[in-house]
Amino acid sequence: MSDTKKFLYVNRKAPYGTIYALESLEVVLIGAAFEQDVQLLFMDDGVFQIAKGQDTKGIENKNFSPTYTALGDYEITKMYVSQESLDERGLTIDDLMPLTYEDEDDDWAEKSSIIVVNNAEIAALMEEQDVVLSF
Amino acid sequence: MSDTKKFLYVNRKAPYGTIYALESLEVVLIGAAFEQDVQLLFMDDGVFQIAKGQDTKGIENKNFSPTYTALGDYEITKMYVSQESLDERGLTIDDLMPLTYEDEDDDWAEKSSIIVVNNAEIAALMEEQDVVLSF
Amino acid sequence: MKFTIQVNEGPYQHQSSDTAYQFTRAALEAGHEIFRVFFYHDGVNNATRLTTPPQDDRNVVTRWSELAEKHNLDLVVCVAAAQRRGIADADESKRNGKDADNLAPGFRISGLGQLIEGGIQSDRLVVFGD
């Protein structure tokens, strides 16, 4: 067993209606310190977690969506998003926040962390993992 | 405002996976002492609450299904069951526990408390109520 | 108009308690009467004074306590649901042989009859849950 494992965080729930999205993000942030190979998957209502323009003043709750845009700084650069889930919700990639990272192997060029995947690709992605955390 | 109100308990959740069915039943039992006009509606996964043959030994949980059969003794004699919900689950009335009461206006004849209703009848039933408790 | 509010979920995990709070506050601001707020199921977990949420987040429990104090609200926690989940005032704690209690100020523990009474006495019962 190698010391580096592939971790996949599967996010399938909408933000704010329940706390899972927020507390999942807290795991991702703590987990980043462990130098594992980390990937996030947003599918089903989880795609709403990274929707643009969230404004939580009216519900007097914390808007934690900016944290997703900071994950690139934690070397979390692979954010998979389900195409079918976007389609079902009438969303496109333009409805999502831009999530980017600076590629150290390419003169720190800013690149998108978002990788849109279909169901078959999600199946393959899951099979590649060592550990799957679901929220 | 009259002292007697029409109360409808709407049961839409399966038993055991969550506690709502059990704790809803506890409200019904306590509520019976208040001499209101009480009705129960089982729809969606709520129809599973009154399924025959429940045996909870394996999950080490309390089997509370016999309590439904005792509700007739509490003068709760109107148990509405959604036809569409039964159909969707491939169930018929024979898959449900017999829920009965003794009709004091008819020489204590034993009668079924179960009334199968369609969606339109559920809509009308809800509109008739004073108070709707949902679980 | 007279309202009874039912809260079925605990703080933070679900938005139910937040929405119930906003609804209750708005009803009071509109001049309505809140006959009772009844905490059932995991809703009883709104009544623990042991929470310490992050400083940049709302304090769900304290918010209820403060609203109760300001408007003399009747915040009732179902005793049966509370026993299952470990919410107790000093009396309950003693009766059940426990060495501690955790009920927050402004809440009281009572029976399910209080919910039925709320339904009978109020013009509207509004339920918030999962």
Next chain:
Amino acid sequence: MKFTIQVNEGPYQHQSSDTAYQFTRAALEAGHEIFRVFFYHDGVNNATRLTTPPQDDRNVVTRWSELAEKHNLDLVVCVAAAQRRGIADADESKRNGKDADNLAPGFRISGLGQLIEGGIQSDRLVVFGD
């Protein structure tokens, strides 16, 4: 084989904690090692010693405590989730200026790193939730 178990829901409201318990017990009976049981989200509510369930029902909290004692299990409660929901041991209670604590025997409060470590050190991570 080495397992870490994650429990995301509290006792009674959801079956998650029951199923996690049955799985853990079956794994131990089959000779496997339980590296850790990690309680997250409302799962932290499994760790209050103030519950008094009805006598004809299972005692979810005590059952975990007893299994932990018998098999020397590491039952870890996430500190951040516990603070939000009012689960505290004596130290936490003191640190947060509270006048009581409620942690049940056999549980300990620690950080989220313990969950990640469970994922790294174990052969399998199995999650139970809602």
Next chain:
Amino acid sequence: MMLHTVNKSPFEKNSLNSCLNCAAEGSTILLIEDGVYGALKGSSIADKVQAAMGKVTVCALGPDLAARGIADKVIDGIKVVDYAGFVALSVENDKVQAWL
């Protein structure tokens, strides 16, 4: 008449669907919490919501729409209300049914 509240995403749970099937003509449906996703324009269930709008009034809670970043993507004809408006709806209708 009845006020129906729906607080679950229609993509995750069956609550909105059951509510639409059983809401009497002339009643009002208020989408709250994750239920506001039912107000989303162009989704796979938007047609069903729009079709129901001939029979029932559909409202959505503004603070919940804004929190989720979809305040400007609401199906035409859905009335957006705040918490005071939620209270007003529960006064105008003579009972409230929560589709949990």
Next chain:
Amino acid sequence: MMLHTVNKSPFEKNSLNSCLNCAAEGSTILLIEDGVYGALKGSSIADKVQAAMGKVTVCALGPDLAARGIADKVIDGIKVVDYAGFVALSVENDKVQAWL
């Protein structure tokens, strides 16, 4: 290979549907808790489950079937296991994904 657990009723939530859409060929799906309703013979989703059984193995937790009174109404070909069998499945497969 992967073990997928589904603990939600397919009539209430989308978990089983999402799982069936994303489970790789040869993987195993174990229905637990309210998820066991997905094993029910003759339901509106039984055809979808049966169709998937060509590609994946579907199991259901016996104690949960019995609790719900549907132990004798299980789709043919679904393998019923107990908690020890659940543990065995999570050993045979090299990771577990919970569709919560």
